[in-house]
Amino acid sequence: MREEVDYTEAVETFKDENLVRLEPWGMNVDHLRLTITGREGTPYAGGKFMFEIKMGDNYPFSPPYVYEHTLLWHPNIDSSIPPGKINICLDLINPELVGKVDIKTGASGWTPSKTLTNVIEALKGQIHCEPPFFNPADPLNFEAGDQALNNYRKFDNKAKEWTKKYAMN
Template sequence: MSLPKRILKETERLRNDPAPGITAVPHEDNVRYFDVTVEGPDGSPFAGGNFHLELFLPEEYPMAPPKVRFLTKIYHPNIDKLGRICLDILKDKWSPALQIRTVLLSVQALLSSPNPDDPLATDVAKHYKEDLPGAQAISKEWTEKFAAK
C-alpha cells in the first residue's frame, strides 16, 4: 500500500522529532493507524498520567481530519466515555495545513485547559462548572487509577 508523501513525511517527523510528552507510532500492518501516548501536562489534574489514544488517517486526509480517540479512561468534560474528543480542529475548524503533530499537541493542551462550555461529557462538564475542585479531584483520581505510568 503506497502512502502519500505527506503522510510519510509527517510519520518521519513524529519519529525523528517527537513533540514533548507525545509518542505516535504507526502500526506495521496499517501505517494509517497510530498508537499514541500523551503524557498528562504538569500542573493539570492529569499530570503523571500516560494516556493511550488511537489515531487513524482516513483516505481523505489531509482534506479531512484524522480520527482520534482516547483508549485510556479519563474524567474530562471534552472527552466522553467512548474516548471521543470534542475539539474544534477535529471537526469544523480542520484545515489541511494542520498536521498529526499539531492535532496531538492540541489534544495535550486540552488536558491543561478543559472547556466545560463545549462539552462532550455533559455530566462531567456540569461537575466542572459547579464544583471545579471536586471535579479536578476526580480527574486526578482517575488519572492515578487508569493512566499511571
C-alpha cells in the same frame, strides 16, 4: 504520501518532548498510537493517555479519526462512547467542521494545510488543561464540564482518582 510526511514531521517535532510518544500502531504510519503523559500541576499528572489516530483514504482533505482509549474524567473527552465513534470534542478533528470557523470562539475545523502535529498539540492541550483545548464550557461529557465550571475541586478530585485508577502503570 502525505501520511509519511506528517508522521516524520510530528516525530521530529516531539522527539525531545518527554510527555509525548508517537509510534505506528502496526506496520503503517497511517495508523498511529499517541501516548500523552499528564503534566504536573494538572489532575492528569503522571497518567499515560493513549490515543488511536487513523488517517483515512481522503487524508489530508478529511481530518484523521482520533479515539482516546484510556478512561479519564474530562469535559471534552467522553470515555463512555465506544470505539468507532468520536469521543473527543475538538473542532480540528470533527469531520462535520472541515473548512469551517466558529465565529464565537475562533476555533477552526480541519483544512488540508493542517497536519498531524497540529492534532497532537491540540490533544496535548486537552490533557494538559490548556485553553482553548481544555474547554469545560463546550463539553462532550456534560457532568465533567459542569463540575469543572461550578465545582472545580470536585472535578479535580474525580479526575485525579480516575487518572490514578486507569492511567497509571
